[in-house]
Amino acid sequence: ERKETELALRESEEKFSTLFKTSPNVLTISTVDDGRFIDINDLGVKELGYTKQEIIGKTSIELGLVTLEDRNHLIKLLKEKGSYSAIEKEVRLKTGDKRYALFYGQIIHLKGRPFLFQTIVDITDRKRMEEALQENEDRLKILFEFAPDAYYLNDLKGTFLDGNMAAERLVGHKKKDLIGKSFLKLKLLSRDQLPKAAA
Numbered sequence: 687e688r689k690e691t692e693l694a695l696r697e698s699e700e701k702f703s704t705l706f707k708t709s710p711n712v713l714t715i716s717t718v719d720d721g722r723f724i725d726i727n728d729l730g731v732k733e734l735g736y737t738k739q740e741i742i743g744k745t746s747i748e749l750g751l752v753t754l755e756d757r758n759h760l761i762k763l764l765k766e767k768g769s770y771s772a773i774e775k776e777v778r779l780k781t782g783d784k785r786y787a788l789f790y791g792q793i794i795h796l797k798g799r800p801f802l803f804q805t806i807v808d809i810t811d812r813k814r815m816e817e818a819l820q821e822n823e824d825r826l827k828i829l830f831e832f833a834p835d836a837y838y839l840n841d842l843k844g845t846f847l848d849g850n851m852a853a854e855r856l857v858g859h860k861k862k863d864l865i866g867k868s869f870l871k872l873k874l875l876s877r878d879q880l881p882k883a884a885a
Contacts, residue, residue, distance in 0.1 A: 695846065714807040718764075718793065721745045722759065724801065733808065735780030750778055764791055777806070786813040844868045 706713055712730035716723045723741050731738050732799040736749065740873035746752050756775045763770035777785045788814075790805040830837060838861075840846050845868050849861040 706869045709805075712787075713801075714806070715794075715796075716745075716804065718800050718802050721747070721802070730806070733785075734777075749780075752777060760789060760791060764793070768793060769856070770796070775808070785810045788844045801846070838864075 691874050699725055700709050706725075706727050709727055709729065712733055713727045714723055715725040722743055722745055724743075726734075726738065731741065734741070734749075734751065735878055741749065745757075745859045747754055747757055750845060759768055760773060760775075763773065769790075771790050774788060775789055779785060786809050788807040788809055790807070792803055793800050794803040797799070831850050832847075832877070833850055834852060836850065836856040838846060838853045840850040844862040845866060849864065
């Protein structure tokens, strides 16, 4: 039984080691009490820009990877819930470049001692796309709001969804007073105009 247990443990360690080395995300193992790295996978070394020797034995604060506030936030979650999942933080590389990442952390036990096992997923490209999309939406909103022509958006039932300042001046109503109401029932148009507007 002892032999079988030792064999199962060795196989488990080998599987973990393989997954640790080949993961498509940055993986780290650190002490729970002071957060010193005891291991990091090859991708983590490559992505962060430090050598493995520079990382092992240091904390994320000493390396300048995250702020003290962010580190304390993760530790607080770990103490309260025993783990944390998809926590977005900013990471600073050795080069000084900033990246956005999702942090996943949980306690694991190695040789009877607790350690923090952390997965760091780089979402920088997605974050920048979201920011660019938001920027474009903000520009469109400005163009819509300050356009010289009157514009109102409505659904197929004629319910007001949005409008710009020129439209407010034209109809004499604030858009906040019209949103959610139907222009067909507000008597903004004459009877002969309704069929054309509803078409």
